[in-house]
Structures are given as C-alpha cells and as structure tokens.
Amino acid sequence: MKILRTLFILSLMTTSLHAQDIDQKLKEKGIVLTPPSQPIANYVNAVRVGNLLYLSGKGPTKADGTNITGKVGKDLTIEQGYQAARLVGINHLSVLKAELGNLNKVKRIVKVLGMVNCENSFGDHPKVINGYSDLMVEIFGDKGKHARSAVGMGSLPNNIAVEVEVIVEIEP
Amino acid sequence: MKILRTLFILSLMTTSLHAQDIDQKLKEKGIVLTPPSQPIANYVNAVRVGNLLYLSGKGPTKADGTNITGKVGKDLTIEQGYQAARLVGINHLSVLKAELGNLNKVKRIVKVLGMVNCENSFGDHPKVINGYSDLMVEIFGDKGKHARSAVGMGSLPNNIAVEVEVIVEIEP
C-alpha cells in the first residue's frame, strides 16, 4: 500500500512538473495568454469529439483587438508574415487554454491548415506558416509536431495576413 | 419493472418528438430536401469513420440542377452570397438525410470549411458563410454550432459562388 501511495504522489508530482514546464515555457518566451475572442456569428471557437478538438480558423488578432492585415509578399515581408502566423498560434493557445483549463492536456498537435493571404505570384507560404509551426514545437516539443498544409488564399476575412485552423488531440 | 417500462416508452416518445422537431423545422422554413446529386467521378458524397461523417464539398446547386455562380462582391451581393451558402447547407442536409435516413441521428455539426469565390480584395467572407452556419443552428439548435473557417478562394469549380465541406458527428 505504501508503494502504491508513493507511486501516486510521484505521478502527481510529475504531472505538476510537466504543467509547470508549459507555463514556464510560455513565460520564457514572454507569451501572455488572454481570453480568446468569441465568434459573433453562429459558430464557436472549438468543438470536441472524443479526444479530438477542432479549432476554428483564427487570425493574427493583437491584444488590442486589431489585426495584422495585408497581403504577405506585397504589403508585408515574409518575416512579418511569419510573426503574424506566430500570433495566430498564440491565439490558438488561448483557445486551448480556455477550452482545456490546462495546456498540459494537449497530447498532440495533429493537423494544421495554414492559409496565407497573398498575391497569385507568391511562393513562400511554408516560410510564413513556419511561424505557427515553430511556436507549437517551442511550446509542446515533439507533441507539437503536426501534419500540415501551407497554401495561398486569394483573400481572407478583413484582409488578415494569415488564417490557420487546427485539430488537436487531447489527453482522455 | 413497471417504472422501467414507463421510462422506456417515455424515451421512445421523446426520441419521436425530437425527430418530429427536425422535420417540423424543415417544414416551417419551407425547406424541401431532394435526393442529393451524385458525384460523377471517383469519389462519394460522404465517408463514415466511427461516429464521424466526412461530407464532400458541395456547391449551391438548385433543384433544377443549375448552380448559383459568380464571384461574391463582384457578380453577386453579399446577401446573394449568404443565400448561396444557405443553399449549400440545404444540399448538405440532403446528403445527411440520404446517408442517415433520419436527420435526428445528427449529434453535432463539428467543423465547417466555408470557401467563398471572390476577388482578391474581398473581405466579408464571414457574412457569406453565415448563410450556412445560421441554417445549421436554425435546424439543429446548439447541436448545429460548429468550429469554422471562412476563407476566399481564387476560383471554384464551374464558377460556383460558394463551396463548403463539413464534418458531422452522428449518434452511435
């Protein structure tokens, strides 16, 4: 019985340490999560089915509620597009935090569809969406490595620079 | 035993009432479902995996087989785009009816990818795809609330105004 109790306490400690890691990493990166914006139409930020969480497409909305807008490669440099994609990732972390309470419950970032607002001659979509992918791996490590498509849209809502949708596997 | 039997009958009645509700709502809205169009290529209208149903992208095909075509914001107004998106939703209901037999088996509209055919300067994609989202919530209530992306395509097959694909959770 004593062994079981010790194991139980150890497992609690491990979980707690891991949770600290995610929070610690966010702190290290200077990332502060704020409550996610709520859709004003007939849809929601996320739907859970079994152990999968489907997140709505989000854009690069800043803390003040304004967006990074413009076509990457024309109005914005690739580096600015990268930062916009990273910001979309932070906004998805906010949604995950709101949905799960604890980011430690993320088991795997499964599938990313990264959409870049750009002219028809643009070809560097992967370099832009890397801003999102890099963030996920910085925060979640190997759990952050996902399947991905990075593509070019003719246009995006309110001329936002990047939109990403994602499927996340969560701990049961 | 008598209590169990009463409960059983009550549950049957509830199910039946609920089924009537969906049919009733369709009637109230003046929505008549016709058999869905069948793909003429090597793909199908829907594939089921476990309790998820993946529906193929559908367009705003009218009962006479013709489509609502044109670029929203240029050839069509936003309101016309909204109606086109609603029609895509009705066509998805037809697919669901054909696949499930009974729309009462829909447990949740999970994830919508709403694609608007528009010029590169367009920015009101959400207002267009609301035509689809509003329909789903009118018909299914809270079960109709989904995760969503609404984005702008350079072009769509045969110049259709809107295309939507959707994932639906169904009762086991």
Added chain:
Amino acid sequence: MKILRTLFILSLMTTSLHAQDIDQKLKEKGIVLTPPSQPIANYVNAVRVGNLLYLSGKGPTKADGTNITGKVGKDLTIEQGYQAARLVGINHLSVLKAELGNLNKVKRIVKVLGMVNCENSFGDHPKVINGYSDLMVEIFGDKGKHARSAVGMGSLPNNIAVEVEVIVEIEP
C-alpha cells in the same frame, strides 16, 4: 479444431493474396514508390490518431526532386494538371508505405482536399483532381473512394501545380 485451423490458414492466405494485389497493381501501373521527401521545417509527413492518419499536403514532386509547376489552365493543360494530381497521389502512397510498412493496412481513403494552382477564371478543378482520385480507386478499389473537395488556390508553395491533403483510415 481442424475447421478453425483451416479457416485461420485461409484467412492468412487471403490477407497475403490481398497484399500481393496492392503490390501487383502498383507494378501493373508501372508505379515505383521511393522514400518520401521529409519536411525541412517543424512538421511531419503524417500524424496518427487512433485509426486515422492525417497526411501533410504534398505536391507533384518528381523522382529527381523537381516539381511540376505552373498554373493549370494557363501554364499547364488540364491533362497535365491531371498528371500532376496523379503524381501527388503517388507521393502520398510513398508516405503511406513509409508510415505503415504495408499498403494493405489502408482501410479507407476518407477525405481529400484537392487544391489546384490556377487563375481566378479557372473552373475545371474536378477534372484536375480526378488524377488523384482515379489513382486511389485504381489501387485500392472501393476502399479508395473518398469524400472530396476540389478547389482553386490563388497560389501554392514554389508555384507547384497541385497540392492535396488527405485523411486515411487504417486497419487497427
């Protein structure tokens, strides 16, 4: 007992025959699978969740590492686009082979998002993506029939002609 044993051996033989069928079909079609290209960024070719495999978007990369590029309908004919989509399918088969070891483990091609690089006036996306769909049905028969969307992108990475992402159900 003897019957059980015979049934067991028969089932092994059937499995084996079926595996031969897939390899045989690849041979008949003159399709040689090479190891898939590896993403050079923070994402992976495929992520498995339960019995689903999410494959990253792939392009029409040839054995020599170069891509079929250009906008279909302008730089490439529809037939050339069809062949590009078929090549994307072959590249996905390579990913599946690398992930599963044996293509016989494919239970169903579930959902295809076929993205065509084209001008805004293009309308024949289905004819292009048929190159991908036809391949899947040639190789997997009815298991290859999927839900699908075929749409037009303003641009794709490095101007590749076609990009496809796919969800595959695998045997448990």
